[in-house]
Each structure stands twice: as structure tokens, then as C-alpha cells.
Amino acid sequence: MASGGLSFVVVATLVIVSAGLMPPPAVAELATDYYASTCPNLEVIVRSSVKQSMAQSPISAPAALRLFFHDCAVRGCDASIMIVNSDGDDEWRNSDNQSLKPEGFQTILDAKAAVDSDPQCRYKVSCADIMAVAARESVYQSGGPYYEVELGRYDGRVSTRDGVVLPHANFDLDQLTAFFSSLGFTQAEMVALSGAHTIGAADCPFFQYRIGSDATMDPGLASQLNGTCSSDPNAFAFLDPSPVAFDNALYRNLQGGKGLLGSDQVLYSDPRSRGTVDYYASNQGAFFADFVAAMAKLGRVGVKTPATGGEIRRDCRFPN
Ligand code: HEM
The missing domain is CATH 1.10.520.10 (Peroxidase; domain 1)
Incomplete structure (x- = not known):
């Protein structure tokens, strides 16, 4: 296009935008200070x-x-x-x-x-x-x-x-990766987000099926969980040993076969994501940084x- 034509397009666009004729952007523009004037507190x-x-x-x-x-x-x-x-x-x-x-x-x-x-x-x-x-x-x-x-x-x-x-707790790595990829996340980001399981608990039906049948589960944990769930079908277990503290203990747990959910344990048992688990298990700062970035992405x-x-x-x- 000749430069005269191009400048006409630019000027015309500016006129339309400044006259308020353009529809508002369909893609939201998020900002940390979005409510600075409407709700500062x-x-x-x-x-x-x-x-x-x-x-x-x-x-x-x-x-x-x-x-x-x-x-x-x-x-x-x-x-x-x-x-x-x-x-x-x-x-x-x-x-x-x-x-x-x-x-x-x-x-x-x-x-x-x-x-x-x-x-x-x-x-x-x-x-x-x-x-x-x-x-x-x-x-x-x-x-x-x-x-x-x-x-x-x-x-x-x-x-x-x-x-x-x-995603379900019995998903394998390919199923987990496919789900998160559909939301735009990489496998490493998925491993970071799964670190949210450093707090909270899960009900027996989400892990009981693994007891005695999943070889990646630590035998000590298996017998402990068997005791928990066999006596009370409504029982639950903590996702990591420090269930109210947000830390990287979950990843260290996975290294020892002590993950409660199959979808967490598979991140270590599958060699394709094990390196990321090892990285976060040894470096809480790296986990925190990557978790924060992945949470911001989740929020978009x-x-x-x-x-x-x-x-x-x-x-x-x-x-x-
Ligand atoms: C990777 C795929 C995921 C699967 C298969 C999964 C599955 C589960 C399951 C089965 C539970 C136990 C629920 C219960 O018994 O009440 C749970 C708990 C939890 N999940 Fe996930 N989850 C996944 C990812 C995430 C992500 C990305 C986050 C947040 C960023 C998250 C945060 C939590 C938290 C905080 C709990 C504890 C809830 C509580 O104690 O009430 N999960 N998840």
C-alpha cells in the first residue's frame, strides 16, 4: 500500500477510536491497580x-x-x-x-x-x-x-x-499434560501448579484404590492409609505431612513414594516430569517463583x- 493510503488508515483508526466508535476490547486487560480509584482498600x-x-x-x-x-x-x-x-x-x-x-x-x-x-x-x-x-x-x-x-x-x-x-486423581502423565495443555500450560507449569497440594486433604475414594495395587506407593504409607480408610469410609488423609503450611514438602514426599494422589505421584514416577519434581524438592525458592508465575497465568x-x-x-x- 502507498504511504498515503497507510496514513489514511492510521488517521481513520485514530478518529474512530477517539470518537468511541470502536467496541471495547474483547480480550480483557488485567492490571494490578485496576481498582485503585474505585476500591483502594x-x-x-x-x-x-x-x-x-x-x-x-x-x-x-x-x-x-x-x-x-x-x-x-x-x-x-x-x-x-x-x-x-x-x-x-x-x-x-x-x-x-x-x-x-x-x-x-x-x-x-x-x-x-x-x-x-x-x-x-x-x-x-x-x-x-x-x-x-x-x-x-x-x-x-x-x-x-x-x-x-x-x-x-x-x-x-x-x-x-x-x-x-x-483432571482426575487417577490420570497418567499424558492425560494430565493434555488437560493442562488445553488451558495453555506446559508440563513444567503443571508440575508447579500441582504443588498447591502442599495444603489440604483428600477423601479416601481419591486414593484408596491405590493401596496394595500401585507399586509406586510407599508400603508404610499404604498400611497407614489402609488403617485410616478401612475403619471409616468418610475418612480423609492430608495431601502432605504439613497440611497447613505452604512449602515444597509435597515434592520431597513424591521422591519417597509418599504422594497421596496418583496424579501427584505420577509426576515423579514418570521420568519425563521427574526432573521438575527433583528441582522443586531441592529448591523451594524456585518452586515458589514458578508457582506464582503459573498462578498468574491461571488467573488469565x-x-x-x-x-x-x-x-x-x-x-x-x-x-x-
Ligand atoms: C493436576 C491435576 C489435579 C488433580 C487430579 C487434582 C485432584 C485433587 C483431588 C482428588 C483432591 C482431593 C479432594 C477431596 O478429597 O476433597 C484435591 C485437593 C486439592 N487440590 Fe487438586 N488436583 C489437581 C490440580 C490442582 C491445582 C492446579 C490446584 C490449585 C492451583 C489444586 C488445589 C487443590 C487443593 C488446595 C486441594 C485441597 C483441598 C481441600 O483440602 O479441601 N489442585 N485435588
């Missing part, structure tokens, strides 16, 4: 609310962190996991989400109530952003790394039971804008 409010939730229950932090993953992995980080549909067709009623603990949902609802009790912030902060900050606080207040959370997500209006596709999955049907939900459980 957001971080302080959510920090203190999550702190209270954690004081009330040790389940709050792991449950809120897992909830964030289950939200972002399905329809993007749009708080669709929080929606309660009157016809019962919603994400949280999918069988893969039935083990999400009520404490995680309550942590988000309490944080949202705290944010909305500040007149400056009322109905200005999305549930999706509150979930992202609450997930960071769950990590940080458990002794894990601090990181700035990018903000500016809008809440979705859709949640369906059939829309839920999540499928982010909604008003142009793509997003809104700021008043009640996290119901679209406006």
Missing part, C-alpha cells in the same frame, strides 16, 4: 476477611485455593463455580465438584460481603477478582509466596453441570469482559 479487606475465615477453619485456605482452580479451568476465571441455578444445572453440582468444601465457598461469600460493606467498593468488584485475591491470600497466609494479583475480570452469567471438565484463563457477557455480580451465587 480491596486487598486489605480481602486479606482480613480470609484471615478470619482461616482462623475459623483450617479447611478454608486449601478449599478456597482449589475452588479458584476449579473455577478457572471451566469457562475461565469468571466465578461460574459460585453460581447456584434454581433448576440444579450448575457447575458445583457436577460430581467432580462435589468434593469442593463448603468452607471455600463461604470464604469467598464472606470476602465479598466484607468488600461490599465498604460504601466505596459496593458492587464494584467482581466475584472472579475476589476469588483470585482470596486464592493468593490462602497461599500467602499459609506461609507461601506473596504475589501481586492482576485484576479486572468480569463475572460470567453461565454455569452448567455438563460444562465441567476437570478465559477472562470475561462486558463485551463477552461479563458483569459485576451483586451476589456471587446468582447472575444479576
Whole structure:
């Protein structure tokens, strides 16, 4: 194109943009200071609310962190996991989400109530952003790394039971890698994200099938878990020996065959990802840095804008 034509295109584009004729960008632009003028105390409010939730229950932090993953992995980080549909067709009623603990949902609802009790912030902060900050606080207040959370997500209006596709605890490395790759993650990023299992617990059905049949499980752990689960079918076990401390113990555990979930243990037993496990087991700082980067990336999955049907939900459980 001749330079005269090109400059016409540039000028015309500038005129259209400055006249406000261009539609808002479909891809959300997140920013750590997104609420600087509308809700400057957001971080302080959510920090203190999550702190209270954690004081009330040790389940709050792991449950809120897992909830964030289950939200972002399905329809993007749009708080669709929080929606309660009157016809019962919603994400949280999918069988893969039935083990999400009520404490995680309550942590988000309490944080949202705290944010909305500040007149400056009322109905200005999305549930999706509150979930992202609450997930960071769950990590940080458990002794894990601090990181700035990018903000500016809008809440979705859709949640369906059939829309839920999540990884399972009996997945092998190829299945895990394929799932995370579909969200844009590398295998190494998946290993870092799995480090979230440094806090929290799992119910017996998620690991009991491995006892006596999975040779990668340490025999001592197998007999211990057998004792736990055979006496009480509703029993649970901690995902790592320091279940309220966010650290790299999970990876050291995996080196000793002491991973609870098959999907965690396979990261070590399969030689293709073992190197990353060894790296994080020996270097907590590297794990923290990579976990933070992967969490930021998780927080960008499928982010909604008003142009793509997003809104700021008043009640996290119901679209406006
Ligand atoms: C790699 C694929 C993953 C699989 C197969 C998986 C599976 C599971 C299972 C089966 C449980 C036990 C649930 C229960 O019994 O209540 C669990 C717990 C948990 N998961 Fe994952 N998960 C995966 C990735 C992630 C990611 C990426 C995160 C967050 C970044 C995460 C965070 C958690 C947390 C914090 C818990 C403990 C929850 C609690 O104590 O209530 N998981 N996961």
C-alpha cells in the first residue's frame, strides 16, 4: 500500500477510536491497580476477611485455593463455580465438584460481603477478582509466596453441570499434560501448579484404590492409609505431612513414594516430569517463583469482559 493510503488508515483508526466508535476490547486487560480509584482498600479487606475465615477453619485456605482452580479451568476465571441455578444445572453440582468444601465457598461469600460493606467498593468488584485475591491470600497466609494479583475480570452469567471438565486423581502423565495443555500450560507449569497440594486433604475414594495395587506407593504409607480408610469410609488423609503450611514438602514426599494422589505421584514416577519434581524438592525458592508465575497465568484463563457477557455480580451465587 502507498504511504498515503497507510496514513489514511492510521488517521481513520485514530478518529474512530477517539470518537468511541470502536467496541471495547474483547480480550480483557488485567492490571494490578485496576481498582485503585474505585476500591483502594480491596486487598486489605480481602486479606482480613480470609484471615478470619482461616482462623475459623483450617479447611478454608486449601478449599478456597482449589475452588479458584476449579473455577478457572471451566469457562475461565469468571466465578461460574459460585453460581447456584434454581433448576440444579450448575457447575458445583457436577460430581467432580462435589468434593469442593463448603468452607471455600463461604470464604469467598464472606470476602465479598466484607468488600461490599465498604460504601466505596459496593458492587464494584467482581466475584472472579475476589476469588483470585482470596486464592493468593490462602497461599500467602499459609506461609507461601506473596504475589501481586492482576485484576479486572468480569463475572460470567453461565454455569452448567455438563460444562465441567476437570483432571482426575487417577490420570497418567499424558492425560494430565493434555488437560493442562488445553488451558495453555506446559508440563513444567503443571508440575508447579500441582504443588498447591502442599495444603489440604483428600477423601479416601481419591486414593484408596491405590493401596496394595500401585507399586509406586510407599508400603508404610499404604498400611497407614489402609488403617485410616478401612475403619471409616468418610475418612480423609492430608495431601502432605504439613497440611497447613505452604512449602515444597509435597515434592520431597513424591521422591519417597509418599504422594497421596496418583496424579501427584505420577509426576515423579514418570521420568519425563521427574526432573521438575527433583528441582522443586531441592529448591523451594524456585518452586515458589514458578508457582506464582503459573498462578498468574491461571488467573488469565478465559477472562470475561462486558463485551463477552461479563458483569459485576451483586451476589456471587446468582447472575444479576
Ligand atoms: C493436576 C491435576 C489435579 C488433580 C487430579 C487434582 C485432584 C485433587 C483431588 C482428588 C483432591 C482431593 C479432594 C477431596 O478429597 O476433597 C484435591 C485437593 C486439592 N487440590 Fe487438586 N488436583 C489437581 C490440580 C490442582 C491445582 C492446579 C490446584 C490449585 C492451583 C489444586 C488445589 C487443590 C487443593 C488446595 C486441594 C485441597 C483441598 C481441600 O483440602 O479441601 N489442585 N485435588
